[in-house]
Each structure stands twice: as structure tokens, then as C-alpha cells.
Amino acid sequence: MASEGLREPGAHRPFLSMIMSYAASGGSLIIGSAAQLLTFAILARWLGVHEFSVFVAITAVANIAVHLCGLGAMECLVRRVARDRSMYSRMLGHNVILTAISGIVLVLLGAIALPFFFTLSADPATNIAVITLMLITNIIFVRVIVLTEQIFLAHSNFASANKVVVGFAIARTIAAALACIVFGVATVASWAVWQFVCHVLVAIGCWYAVKGLGRPVYGIVREELPQGLYFSIPFILRAVRQNADLLVLSLVASAEVMSSYSVARRMLESSYLSVEALNRLIYPGSAKATASGLHHAFERVRKVLVAATSISIAAAIAVFVLAPVLPYLFGKDYVSLVSFVRILCWVVVPIAMWSVAMEALGASGHHPARASVMGLGSVLGAALTAWATWYAPPAGTFISFYVIEIAMVIVSWSVFLRFVRRDREGAVEHVVPARMAHEG
Structure with missing residues (x-):
């Protein structure tokens, strides 16, 4: 198919x-x-x-x-x-x-x-x-x-x-x-x-x-107003989480640490673009494939997961190898830049993994569930990041990143698989009575 x-x-x-x-x-x-x-x-x-x-x-x-x-x-x-x-x-x-x-x-x-x-x-x-x-x-x-x-x-x-x-x-x-x-x-x-x-x-x-x-x-x-809100709220909360570290670091860290970290964050966002390219290409087709149920696109999503994970690993390796070039662009004052980039670059792998599940839920119209996962993850993540950054900057910031993103992988795929099972069971419940009526 x-x-x-x-x-x-x-x-x-x-x-x-x-x-x-x-x-x-x-x-x-x-x-x-x-x-x-x-x-x-x-x-x-x-x-x-x-x-x-x-x-x-x-x-x-x-x-x-x-x-x-x-x-x-x-x-x-x-x-x-x-x-x-x-x-x-x-x-x-x-x-x-x-x-x-x-x-x-x-x-x-x-x-x-x-x-x-x-x-x-x-x-x-x-x-x-x-x-x-x-x-x-x-x-x-x-x-x-x-x-x-x-x-x-x-x-x-x-x-x-x-x-x-x-x-x-x-x-x-x-x-x-x-x-x-x-x-x-x-x-x-x-x-x-x-x-x-x-x-x-x-x-x-x-x-x-x-x-x-x-x-x-x-x-x-009108029917798209709640769907749009469900879609945008997780991104708003995620944006809050992504900037909580910057706000707290500006209070507790030196200007050099703050500047180097902000560049490292930009590099992480840039490395994710290779995965985003796949998601944006797949999304319209996934919207069509899931029109009759998320279970119809399960094999499609599984293949996207394999591709996204492979791409993210390659992107992380490339950033790790090229990190020493960055001080030539930004200047020698960014003394922590290379080490910060090399620590953060691997976060793109779990981000890529959970984003595939969330994109599939979005394409299938399951925005309440998607919003719940991303929203709750962002709220708890923002609190954890802020606390960790305040308690042990910048090491706490790096640790919080990995803890949050790995947890997101576990939760997002658990929710995705639950909806696949629900849609598949719902399809069976509709097919069996229809078949019995036809045979009768």
C-alpha cells in the first residue's frame, strides 16, 4: 500500500x-x-x-x-x-x-x-x-x-x-x-x-x-479553532522550555558562557533541520494516509522513524566533527563554544525520535493527545531545566536536556501506539457487524 x-x-x-x-x-x-x-x-x-x-x-x-x-x-x-x-x-x-x-x-x-x-x-x-x-x-x-x-x-x-x-x-x-x-x-x-x-x-x-x-x-x-489551539499550545510551551535555560543562565552565568551556550543551542536547532526536512515532506501524505485511521499509516510511520533516527545520528556526528571550526566564525572570545556544542549535539537523536510520533498524531488529527504530551513535557521540562540551570550551571542544563528528551521518546511512542491500537480495534468493530449483515 x-x-x-x-x-x-x-x-x-x-x-x-x-x-x-x-x-x-x-x-x-x-x-x-x-x-x-x-x-x-x-x-x-x-x-x-x-x-x-x-x-x-x-x-x-x-x-x-x-x-x-x-x-x-x-x-x-x-x-x-x-x-x-x-x-x-x-x-x-x-x-x-x-x-x-x-x-x-x-x-x-x-x-x-x-x-x-x-x-x-x-x-x-x-x-x-x-x-x-x-x-x-x-x-x-x-x-x-x-x-x-x-x-x-x-x-x-x-x-x-x-x-x-x-x-x-x-x-x-x-x-x-x-x-x-x-x-x-x-x-x-x-x-x-x-x-x-x-x-x-x-x-x-x-x-x-x-x-x-x-x-x-x-x-x-470554527471547527478548526480548537484543533489549531491544540496544535499551537504545545509549541508555545516548548518555546518557553527552550528559552527557560537562556533566561536563567543570563542571571547566574557569565556573558561568555551565556553567549557560547546560545550558539550551541542554535547549532542543535540547525542539526534538527535535517529531520524537519523529512517531517515536512511526509506530513501532507500522512494526513491523507490517516484520514481513515492512524493504523493505516503505522508501517509508514515506522519507516519514517528509522529514517529520522539515521539522519539525526549522521547530523550529530557532522556537528561534533565540525565544532572546532565555529570559533573562527564567532571569534576567539567564545572559549566554551566547542565543548558546549559537542555536549549538546547528540540531543538531536531523541528529539528526532519523538517528533516522528508527534507528527503522525498531528497529521491524523489527534491534536488533544499530541497537545497533552508536548504540553506536559514542556511544562515539566521548563521547570526541570530552570531548576537544574540554577542549581548547577551549565552542567545541570546539559543533563536536563537529555533527561527531558529521552522521557519524551518513551511517552510519545507509548501514546502513539495506544492510538494505533484504538483505531485498529475500532475498525474491526465496524467491519465485523457489516460483514455479518452482508452474510445474513
């Missing part, structure tokens, strides 16, 4: 075609990640320790908020459009409304609260304006650009989705190089303007790229 393999159901494409699709998807994410890392390195060198730490802190807050922006509507678009292309206009309108409303609320809340914690300018009005500009850039415009990628994925147009990823990353690198290297930008306040202009231009290009797919039909698809 096509639903049991890695290829799209009914597509009947040869295996080589799937490998090429993955290579293109993975290549785009890796190129995008390399460009992001270069952008990170340029900003770290030219902004300096103090300005860079403030930039990382505000970006961390925006990274949490961006998952709330849109209230999970993007996943609903991918899932519904992958199953029925005629839903595109309605789901696009649904996304536009929720993204606009939630984005404006998040920016306003951030503009009110963050100036009490961060100072980017001695003038209070300028400080508020700069922070607001950064929030608009990193919440609303990032969400719009990512929505474009998801629209192409929903239509199985992976080539265009890859172009969005690569183009966005390269645009930010060019902006950072022009701002810092050419024009000598050395403050977050100045970089905020460059970053905003860059995102506006990319967003305009994205709008032009998708306008031919159809105009939005504005309205809320």
Missing part, C-alpha cells in the same frame, strides 16, 4: 523521486540554516557582547510569541488543503484573520511590557519604538513568511517551499552583511531598522509568489 511507504498515497512515484524530494527539502533547510548561522555570527561579532545578549533575549521572547500568532491555523491549512484543495481559499482567509488579530495583540502586549526589561535607547519613546519594530518584524512578518512556505507544502509544491526557506535565510544574511560589515551597524536599535526592511521585502515577494493560487475567502472555520 502506498500509505505504508514513504511516498505520497496514490502518487505511485518511484523511490528515487522521494529521495530527490528529500534531498531538495533537506538541502534547502541546511542552506537556510547555514545562512542563519552566518547571520548569527555577523551580528555576534559586530554588535558586541552586551548588544548581542539583548538581541538574543528579545528574539527569544519573539520566538515564543510567534507560535501563538495565528493560533495554529497554519497546520489546519496544511492538513485540510492536503486532503481537499477546494478548502484553500477558506483556510487562507481563516489564517489571515487569526494571524492579524493575534499578531496585533501580541505586539501591543510586548510593546507595553518589554521596555521595562530591555533598554535599546536612552530615550524612552525611541526604546518603545525600537522594541515594537522588532516585535512586528519577528512575530507578524515571520509568521506571514512561514505561512507562504506552508501554503506551498499544502499543495505539495516542495520546490517553491524550499525557495521560500532559502530565500528568506539568504535575505537576512545579506541584510546583516550590508548593515554590519558595509555600514558599520553596531547597535540593536540600528539593526532593528535593517531587519524590518528585509522582512518587508521578503513578505512582499511571498505575497507575489502565492497570489496565483487563489484569493482568500474571509471567515473563521
